[in-house]
Amino acid sequence: MRTARLTLRPWDPATEDDVAAAYDIYRRDDVARWLGATPAPWPSLDAARQRLQRWAAVGDEHPGYGLWAVVPSTLGQPVGTVLLVNLPDAEGALTADVEVGWHFHPDHWGRGYATEAAGRLVEHGFEDLGLDVVNAVAYAGNDPSFAVMRRLGMTPRGETNRWYGTTMQWWSIDRPRPPIPE
Numbered sequence: 001m002r003t004a005r006l007t008l009r010p011w012d013p014a015t016e017d018d019v020a021a022a023y024d025i026y027r028r029d030d031v032a033r034w035l036g037a038t039p040a041p042w043p044s045l046d047a048a049r050q051r052l053q054r055w056a057a058v059g060d061e062h063p064g065y066g067l068w069a070v071v072p073s074t075l076g077q078p079v080g081t082v083l084l085v086n087l088p089d090a091e092g093a094l095t096a097d098v099e100v101g102w103h104f105h106p107d108h109w110g111r112g113y114a115t116e117a118a119g120r121l122v123e124h125g126f127e128d129l130g131l132d133v134v135n136a137v138a139y140a141g142n143d144p145s146f147a148v149m150r151r152l153g154m155t156p157r158g159e160t161n162r163w164y165g166t167t168m169q170w171w172s173i174d175r176p177r178p179p180i181p182e
Contacts, residue, residue: 009068101136135170156169
């Protein structure tokens with residue numbers, strides 16, 4: 001998928017450049033602290049490769065869904081991840097609820113990449129996958145993510161613990177409805 005400035009493509013666990021780029025993003029406390037029920041930085045390049053292998057399986061098992069590397073056209077290398085996946089419940093079983101999410105290297109925060117990439121996935125979810133609702137979740141205090149959610153047109157739904165087995169702030173956006181003919 002493409003946007004004006006970005007290519008969204010699958011992460012490639014067989015490519016050393018992708019493994020190194022992903023590790024450089026997720027080894028950082030300032031990124032990892034916001035992710036998952038038990039946030040922790042990735043410990044090694046091997047752990048990064050294994051995670052990218054699991055991510056590749058998501059798109060294989062659920063066509064149209066997945067985790068994509070975000071590659072600015074001016075750089076030619078991944079600077080973040082954008083995802084459209086089913087949300088897991090507290091035990092890790094996937095629910096029918098779909099999440100859009102984003103994680104970026106701190107050197108690339110504040111450039112609009114998250115909004116641009118996530119907006120493309122929300123559009124993909126509505127137009128190509130026929131979704132009625134797309135959700136986003138973030139820990140309280142993650143104000144930059146809440147700003148992205150606002151720019152995407154999402155509505156805050158309050159605090160929830162129905163996904164990931166932890167309490168997060170829940171936002172969502174409904175599929176746009178066509179105008180009613182007069």
